[in-house]
Amino acid sequence: MSKKALLVSRVSGFVPQFEMNNVKILQEMGYEIHYAANYNTVVYGEDNARLMGTGIVRHSIPFGRKVFSLDVWRCYKKLVELMLEEEFSLVHCHMPISGVLARKAAERVRKITGRRVPVIYTAHGFHFFYGAPAKNWLYYPPERHYARYTDRLLLINEEDFDRGSRFPVRGRTEHVPGVGLAPAPEVSSDFDLRRAYGISPEDKVVVSVGELTPLKNHITMIKAMDRFRREPVSYLICGRGPLEEELSREIREMHLEGKVILAGYCQNVPAILRQADIFAFPSKREGLPVAMMEAMQAGLPVLAADVRGNRDLLEDGQGGFLFEENLARDYVRALHYLLKYPEERIRMGKWNKERVKDFSLEIVDKKMREIYREVEQEAGI
Helix, strand or coil, X not given: CCEEEEEEEEECCHHHHHHHHHHHHHHHCCEEEEEXXXXXXXXXXXXXXXXCXXXXXXXXXXXXXXXXXXXXXXXXXXXXXXHHHHCCCEEEEECHHHHHHHHHHHHHHHHHHCCCCCEEEEECCCCCCCCCCHHHXXXXXXXXXXXXXXXXXEECCHHHHHHHCCCCCCCEEEECCCCCECCXXXXXXXXXXXXXXXXXXXXXXXXXECCCCCCCCHHHHHHXXXXXXXXXXXEEEEECCCCHHHHHHHHHHCCCECCEEEEECCCCHHHHHHHCCEXXXXXXXXXXXXXXXXXXXXXCCEEEECCCCHHHHCCECCCEEEECCCCHHHHHHHHHHHHHCHHHHHXXXXXXXXXXXXXXXXXXXXXXXXXXXXXXXXHCC
């Protein structure tokens, strides 16, 4: 019987965006890859087309965002049925709700069959962290409880690792530096950022990459741009999300059309970053942001909130600036400084290109291969 591995995430765009190297590793180890997700909720892409030709077997589980609903119970039952039917050799789950349900289902299957399947859970940034709102700490009890059904708890930043190391993990807690940053791709020489988005050739371009959600906090940078309406600088936001209409309205009401551009989902982010001048990342919470790593790899100085994950990557004053309060005025001051001193933009960009090498795909690939092999040996697979 061939080995089967089940990947689980709440939304379907997650694996093609972040986990394809782990898919490759598992396939090389002889696994048939199955992927359970809500295929009607696509994030990090327009549709599910990126899964075609990957050899991944899909299973639709209607995961939602609400923790307390009948849908959660239905998803749990579907996962139990799937695990009983397919007899997986390994489960690797992601995201809080799907991560809890996958581990609970695997434990239920163990009680039914007497067979324990090793479970790996990657927390891409706990919802609870220093300074988090009280409601975020509601996630703490289930994360701690289900650690006892986890053979490897993988944590991607120092703060989470410090806290997770004290959880009652069945196996072991590991610090993995993110999903791994691939080598910078080749970009088309035909692409012209300013021409593509109607930006003046004289303008410096500030870029943000991220979903249009309250968490990503793009409104802070939009407010900062109010101070630059008469200066040669434009702001480009790459991403889609539920706040698109609201942000568009704010831009119109502030009369910043043409200065602040909502670019939608961008498939050519590397090319955009290569021709931009500054990267802004006002997000309120991060695990270990790939978007920031890609900007650092492109040699951009970074302006960001001083939060967990960001501070793992960036050193204040070296590769850019980290803001404790994360207010519009912080970004205004930093932008004025970087626009006035172009040599500082160059220096910070060079520092970032060196720093981000510590988070390379090569390093993460080696770590993940070790983890998968160890889990196999412990389970006698």
